[in-house]
Amino acid sequence: MRFSFRAITVAGFLLATALSGPRALAAPPEDVATVIEKVLSDDFANANYGDARKKLKTLLDRCKKESCPPKLTGQVHIAAGMVLVQIGKTDEGKASFAEALNIDGTAALPTSSAVTPAMKTAFADAQRSWIVANNPDDPGKASWTNKQALDYAKQAIAADAAGNLGDCIEKEKAALQIEDQPRGRLHLASCYERSGKVIDGLRESQKVLAAGIQKNDAVIIKAAQARINALLPRVAKIGFEVPAGVPDMKVTFDDKVVPKEKLSQKFSIDPGKHKIHAEGTVRGVLLVFDEVREVKDGENALVTVTLKPSALTEGQIACMFAAKSQEDILNCLPQDKKPLVVRVGLDVGTYTDTTSVQVLTPGLNASITSPTQGWNVGGSYLVDIVSAASPDVISTASHFFRDTRHAGAVSGGYKPSFYGAQASASLSVENDYTSRNFGATLLAELMDKRWTPTLGYYRTQDTIGRAGTSYDVFSRELGINEIVAGSSIVMTPTAVLQLGFTLQSERGDQSKPYRYVPLFPSGVGIPIGATYDQVNAFRLPTRPLEQLPVARERYALAGRYIKRIGTATLRAEERAYFDTWGVKASSTDVRYLLDLTRRLRVGPHARIHFQMPASFYKRKYIGTLNADGSIDLPKYRTTDRELGQLLSVTGGGTARLELSPPEEKVQFGIQLDADAMYTRYFDALYIKSRLALWGVLRFEAEFQ
Structure with a gap:
């Protein structure tokens, strides 16, 4: 047991010596280190405390004469303090521990089982007293090596004592520029704090903490942490x-x-x-x-x-x-009243795709606005000229068709102050389809115009017919009620968030009167994208017309975020959609518009749309042939691939040129939008994919 106790004691003290810092390894006199080892391993371990005290006192006297390194002298005092506490002389032991700290501020008890709880308590008391007497905040105790830095530090102390915190800061900063001292920097942090510059004080304290961690200086670390903890809640x-x-x-x-x-x-x-x-x-x-x-x-x-x-x-x-x-x-201010503002726009749109569909759309729009009285009126007119020889057309035994659609709309609104309304009506006419729409939206500007909620209702009444046939002979009615709720929120001076929800309720048979659906016997395999000839080779003789459900509810939730970033504008949109036919879809749209000059704005555009199919959509509908020659038809049937599963990816861009200086009362501008869209159909007849190109060229004018 005696051997084990000695080994633990010696090993623990030598470990403390090794951990006390690099300077402890600076070649101390070997006989002094040997004496410390023997005292702890022999006399102290065997309870020969009297002999241990005498030998340690002799060792201290020798260190005074031979100038032992501070680390080694401090260890002698630590060993002496341990002996004194062990024999019940706690106060004298504390004094010995304090003397060790005075010589070496990093002195510590050895990490061994020989250190009793009483020794730990006595050392902790001595360390607390020593820290109070040797406050790291006191730059006077810092070990300045540069005379000029020391002079500045003394001037900082004098300024602090006189209550001149401004001079204290300037002088301490001058000292630290010459020589970096943690205690001096803590004094600078103290002067900053008392002058009301809490953040500067916190910054200096953090520098001291970093230096203490780098040097493994427990005293400095503790003092810096205490100051940081005191300053943080004040920020x-x-x-x-x-x-x-x-x-x-x-x-x-x-x-x-x-x-x-x-x-x-x-x-x-x-x-x-x-x-x-x-x-x-x-x-x-x-x-x-x-x-x-x-x-x-x-x-x-x-x-x-x-x-x-x-x-x-x-x-x-x-x-x-x-x-x-x-x-x-x-x-309350003088009103900068503007005259009526008149806007006129001309545009031409074109579309073409790989299914041989081409569309030309010229249009005209105009509006008159009174900025001071809050009213506006406007109108638009466009023509869609469509020609097609798509697989859908060919599948109906027609090789080509051409159609023209005329569409007109009028609108008007009034918002004299915080509340207003906007109403609109439109009419669209084709040779086999007429659509009428009207509705209104109420709006309010709340919270100093930072929040603008809207609520609208629109009614659409469509009449579906057949080309060359009077509506009196053949027609179907489709009614749509739509409720639109929205909110625009000004989040910051450069960012706006817009949210919207749409509910549509449709009633009526919107089946296409020209769309025939092929039926197939069971067991026949029809590949995705099967050609017209492949379909005809395997289908049954009967081709019934399309039949869709006569009721449909649509739901859409959309969000738009607009952010001004320097000279650019980011616009990101997301729309989630589902309906009672089982269609679910997500659309993401992003535009980034960059102002290259005061008059020229350009930017890319990207969109991705993914859709799941309607519950009744099938690529191959099965027809059951009865004994009497009749065929059992599926209740709902369609070849409309836009109701199937699909993925569309769109990419393009915008360029706008203002032809007039911004300060002119008459403004002219021209804008070009161009996009390409690739659509993949995962479960359709006739085609597997489609590539479409379209563009719009606009000319706009504004007059005051």
């Missing part, structure tokens, strides 16, 4: 709520400009008083905002910027005293 945060519709808005915080992209974020600040200034032009009038805000320790502050003109008449002042919002304040 305050501030954010800004700015009005929309002020493109030249400029905000300064303590005379420093806040970048526009940061206005929607909160950032850390020192507690105390801060000066906020904002300005911007609205309706040709320069508006300003000034406020001195006192922020408390740890406060999460929000500044609501309310712009007001810098010079007011008595009537305007009285009006603004009664104002309750930014909009009310703007209504």
Whole structure:
């Protein structure tokens, strides 16, 4: 047992020696280290405490004469303190531990079973007292090696004592530029904190903590952590709520400009008083905002910027005293009334695809708006000229067809203040199809125009016929009721989120009167994309007309995010759709528009659409031939591949050129949109895929 106890004691003390730092390995006198080892392994382990004390005292006297390294001298005091505590002289043991710390601030008890709880308690008491007496915050105790740095540090201490924290900061910074001392940096952090610069104090304390960890200095680490823990809860945060519709808005915080992209974020600040200034032009009038805000320790502050003109008449002042919002304040200003704004647009669209369908669509639109009175009227007219020789046409024994659709629409709205309405009506006529639509949307501008909810209802009444046949002879009616709810939210001065929900209820037979559906006997395999000849080779003689369900409910949930990023605009959309026919779909659309100059804007466009099929859709419908020659038909049947499973990928771009300078009252612009769409049909007859190209060229004019 004696051998085991000695081995543990010696090994533990030597481990503490090894861990005490690099300087402990700087070749101490070998006989001194040997004596420490023998005292602990022989005398201390065998309870010969009197002999141990004498030998350690002799060793200390020798170290004083021969200048032992501080690390080694500190270990002698630690060993002496252990002996004193073991024989009940706890106070003397604490004094010996304190002396060890005075010589070597990193001195510690050995990690061995010989260290009793009483020794640990005594050492902890001595260490606490030593830290108080040797506060790392006291730069006077720092081991400055550069005389000029030491002089600056002394001047910083003197300035601190005189209550001149500004000079304290400047002098301590000057000292640290010459020589980096953790205690000096902690003193700088203290001066920052007491002068109200909490964030600067926190930053300096974090530097001290990093240095302490690098040097494995437990005292410095502990002091830095204590200061960081005290400063963190004091850090305050501030954010800004700015009005929309002020493109030249400029905000300064303590005379420093806040970048526009940061206005929607909160950032850390020192507690105390801060000066906020904002300005911007609205309706040709320069508006300003000034406020001195006192922020408390740890406060999460929000500044609501309310712009007001810098010079007011008595009537305007009285009006603004009664104002309750930014909009009310703007209504008190001289109105920059504009004349009527007239817009006219001409456009030509083209479409072609690999199924031999071509469409030419010229169109005209015009509108008149009164910006000051809040009303608007408008109208549009277009013509679709369609020619096709697609597989669907050929499958009906027709080789080519041409059709023309005429469509017109009118609209009007009125919004005198925060609430308004917009109504529209349209009529579309083909040689076998007539569609009528009318409806209205109510809207409100709430929360200083940051939130705009809308609610609308639209009714569509369609008449389906056959070309060359009077509606009196053959026609079907299709009625559609649609409810649209939406919300536009101004999230930041540069970001808008739009949400919408649509519900459509359809009643009526919308089956195509020209679409014949092939039926096949059971057991016949028909490949995906089977040609017209393959279908005819295996189908039954009977080809019934398409038959769709006469009721359908459609649901769609959509979101759009628009963000201004520097000189570019990002627009991302997502739409989820499902209906009672079993169709489910997702559409994702992204545009990125970049302002290359004041007049030229270009950008790419991408869209992806995926759809699951209707529950009754089949590539191969089975017809059962009865004994009497009749055939049992499927209740619902169609060859409309747009009701099947498909994937569409679209890519293209936009380019717009403003032909007039922005400041001109008469504006002209031209825009080109071009896209290509590839669609893959996973379970259809006649084709497996389709590639479509389309483009629109627009010419627009605006007059005041």
